Structures are given as C-alpha cells and as structure tokens.
Amino acid sequence: MRRVASLSFFLFATAAGMCLLIFGIWIFLVSAIPAPTTMVCGALTLALTWLAWRAHRRARATDANG
C-alpha cells in the first residue's frame, strides 16, 4: 500500500512537471513577451522529482540491506 502511495506521489509530480514544462514552452513560443515562470517551474518540478526519486531508491536499498 505504501509502495503504491509512493509511486502515485512520483507519478503525480512527474505528470505535473511535464504538463507545466510543455505548456511553458508553448507560451514561450507564441508569446511576444516570453513568460518563463511556468516553464522554469515545470523543469524545477521534474528536477526535484528526480532528486526525490533517487533519495527514495537509496532509502529503500538501505532498508533492504538491513
């Protein structure tokens, strides 16, 4: 159960980051005044998700090794 919750957490964060990044890139392409906040927040979300995933994998490996 806890594992499904963890997976949902990372899936949600990855989906949110991807949506923000793609939408931000689209705004950047069509807007005469590029507004990078959405794009940067999307990239930041994906980067932090990756860091969190790495930390999670390490914690699980440590637990498994006792």
Next chain:
Amino acid sequence: METLALIGVGLLGIVVVAPVALLLKWLKLLPAGVGALLAGGMFWAILVGGLFASNYIGELIVRPWHLQAAHLGGQYGTPLNMRRYSASGFQDLVFETSYQLSPAQAARLRARCGKDTQAFGLSGCELYSWQGGDESTLILLSSDNQLHIVELA
C-alpha cells in the same frame, strides 16, 4: 511585471506549502527518503507554476475562445494554430492574439468580411468591432489568412 508577480506568489507559495510539507513529513505520508525540504520545493514549484499556467490558460485559451464563440460563431483560432500573443501598455492594456488559418477557414470567414481596416499596426478586413468607453475589441482577417483578435482594456 512577471518578476513582481513571482515575488508575491512565490512568497505566498512558501507560506502555503511549508506547513503542508512539514505536516506530511510528520505524519510519515511522504515516500521513504524524501525530506520535507525536497517535497516542499516540489510542491512549491507545482503550485507557483500552476498559478501562472492558469493565468495564461485564461489569457491565451479561454478569453479568445469566448470572443470567437460570441462574435464569430465558432472556433477558427485554436491553441494549435496560435502564432502570436502579446500584452502591452501600462494603463491602457492592449492584448493581441493572432492565428494562422487554413485557406478554407479563411475563405469561410472572408465571406462575412466588413470594411477594410487598419489599426494597431494591422490591416485586414473587419469581422467584428466594438467600442465602449476606454474598452474596445477588434477582430480582423488579414490578407495572409491570419486572424487577429485585438482587445483594448
């Protein structure tokens, strides 16, 4: 302008997200190994990005959709054929949205064209024009099959 908004929204985001991340950490609801700082940063980026994105969804998608539905009777310009969006001016804001239409779409619209007009550096036939007080709306179809929606607010 966006930088100023980012400072305000960003600080507000920290105030909202920090206690949530700490609470989730305290309740052990975060995935193992993920600290409150990391989760808080992630939530902050999603919240701030989402707030800015929702503003742009309104500006770039919802408002043109309403204007076209009300004055053209259908959706000719969509997010996929949007080519340019700009917002300029300080107190008299000018919003300009341009779409590249297909020849068939342009021909359909050209059938209901009014007089030729030049405004805001654009020229083309007028599909809709409205002026009331300091506000005005103009929808133009230019000769290169571009649909322009200009709003002065």
